[in-house]
Amino acid sequence: MGWLPVLYYTNSNIWPEAEYDKRHAELAKVADHYGLELYKGSWDHAAWLEAVKGHEADKEGQGRCALCFAFNLSRAAAAAKELGIGHFTTTLTVSRFKKSATIFAVGDAFEGFEEIDFKKKDGFNRSIQLSKELGLYRQEYCGCEFSMRRDDA
Template identity: 55%
Template sequence: MKKKSILLHTCCAPCASTSGERLINEGWDITLFYSNSNIYPETEYLKRLDSAVKLADIWKVTLITDSWDHEQWRKYVKGYEKEQEGGNRCSLCFEFNLRRTADKAKELGFTAFTTTLTLGPYKNSKVIFNIASVFPGFIEYNFKKKNGFNRSVELSREYGLYRQNYCGCEFSR
C-alpha cells in the first residue's frame, strides 16, 4: 500500500526526533523541511542544520533546507522585539515559518504538513494550531503529548544530536 506523505517543518533535530518517530510509526512517509530564519546568529542556524542533516541520514529521509532570511524575519517581528517569550513576537515567528512551510508544501505537491514546534515545552500548541488553521493541509499534532519532550531527550542522546539552550532568535538568547 502506498504510504501517505507529509512535510514536517523541522525547527531543530531534537524536536524532529520524537515528532518524526511518531509520524513514521503512524505510517507517514516524512520529508523534513528546515525553515528557521528566526535563528540567530547564522553559525547557530548552521549548527542546528548539521544536526537535522544527521537525523535525516539516520532515518534515510529527505531533508529540504530553506534559505536563512533573518533580515526578512526581523522585519516581520518589528515592534515586538521586547516581548516576553511566548508573547506576540513568538506568534508572528510561528506564522512566518508556517507560511513558508505551507508555500513549500504547495510547491512540492504535499497535501499534508505539520510542525515540530508543538514539542517545545514553552510553546502553546493551541496558539500554533490557531495560526496554522488558515493554511490548507495543516494537520494538528501536539507532539508534547505521549511524553514527547522526554522522548526527544532520550533520542537526542541516542543519536548524538546537538541540543541548544535557547529558543532561537537574538531576543531569546
C-alpha cells in the same frame, strides 16, 4: 493511512547564521538516521526581523512568538505546495515552552496544516532521549537574538 515524512528546515528566526547552519546539520543526522528526505530553506533573517517588528521586547511566549510561528509556517506551507505535498505540520509542538493551542491557531490559517501535538505520549522527554542516543547538540536558547536574554528563559 500511514505517512511518509519529508523534512523541511525553515528557521529564519535563528540568529546568528552559524547557529542556523549548526541546527540544520544536527537535523541532517536525524534525517540520515531515519532515511528521510531533508530540504533546507534559505536564511532570511532580515525578512523575519521585519515580520516581528515592534515585538522585539516581548518575552518568550508572547506576541512575537505567534508572529514567528506564522512566518515559518507560511514558508513551510509554500514549500509543501511547491513540492506537491498536500499535508504539513510542525515539530514546534514538541517543546514544553510552546503552547500547542497557539501553534494550531496560527497553523490553521494555512491550507494543508495538520494539528499534531508532539508533546503527547511523553514527546518532550522522548525527544531528549533521542538526542542523547544520536549525540545531538541541544540549543541553549530558542533561536532569535531576543530569546538569548536570560530573563526570557
